Amino acid sequence: MSTSIAEHFASDHDQIIRILRSYFKTRGNPEENIQIIKNLNWIIDRHFYLEEKVLVQYLELDPYRNFTLLIRFYSEHNEILNLNAKIRKNLEYDPLFTINPAITELQNLVVLHKNFEMENFYYRMDEVLSLDERRVILKSLDISAKSGFYPMVKIRESAKVLFASNPELLKIL
Numbered sequence: 553m554s555t556s557i558a559e560h561f562a563s564d565h566d567q568i569i570r571i572l573r574s575y576f577k578t579r580g581n582p583e584e585n586i587q588i589i590k591n592l593n594w595i596i597d598r599h600f601y602l603e604e605k606v607l608v609q610y611l612e613l614d615p616y617r618n619f620t621l622l623i624r625f626y627s628e629h630n631e632i633l634n635l636n637a638k639i640r641k642n643l644e645y646d647p648l649f650t651i652n653p654a655i656t657e658l659q660n661l662v663v664l665h666k667n668f669e670m671e672n673f674y675y676r677m678d679e680v681l682s683l684d685e686r687r688v689i690l691k692s693l694d695i696s697a698k699s700g701f702y703p704m705v706k707i708r709e710s711a712k713v714l715f716a717s718n719p720e721l722l723k724i725l
């Protein structure tokens with residue numbers, strides 16, 4: 553089993569992009585679309601929660617030295633989560649057409665966010681953390697993922713404590 557946190561999260565990214573592509577292949581099948589979107593929402597919620605958990609609990613990033621990185625990381629998470637909520641809401645009215653532009657927007661955002669994370673953030677996780685730490689994290693990620701419980705609000709509360717000295721950052725958490 554790989555001991556790379558980066559690889560663990562990168563495989564989620566691949567899965568999210570695969571699901572988004574599959575949405576456009578099911579043209580004309582509302583029931584299938586609903587299932588795809590529900591699955592997508594679930595995986596994005598889980599991915600963001602676990603990613604933010606690792607960031608807050610293990611990376612101990614300085615909120616001033618890493619300000620630009622953190623602002624972009626959290627803003628894009630907020631943007632993607634808001635778009636997800638919008639898609640979920642519109643899905644009830646018109647599962648076939650209303651959400652298509654939002655899905656394309658989501659797809660573009662996810663690709664941008666994934667590239668940003670791969671270049672600026674993921675490599676640090678494997679570099680900064682020891683092999684033992686990475687093993688502990690991967691085990692705990694596995695347990696959290698299986699629980700199916702992703703309380704984003706809780707993890708944001710911890711982030712607020714950690715980044716309390718930076719008011720600009722607090723505003724977007």
Ligand SMILES: [Fe+2]
Pocket residue numbers: 600603629665669
């Ligand atoms: Fe992310």
Ligand SMILES: [Fe+2]
Pocket residue numbers: 561565599603666669
């Ligand atoms: Fe990610």
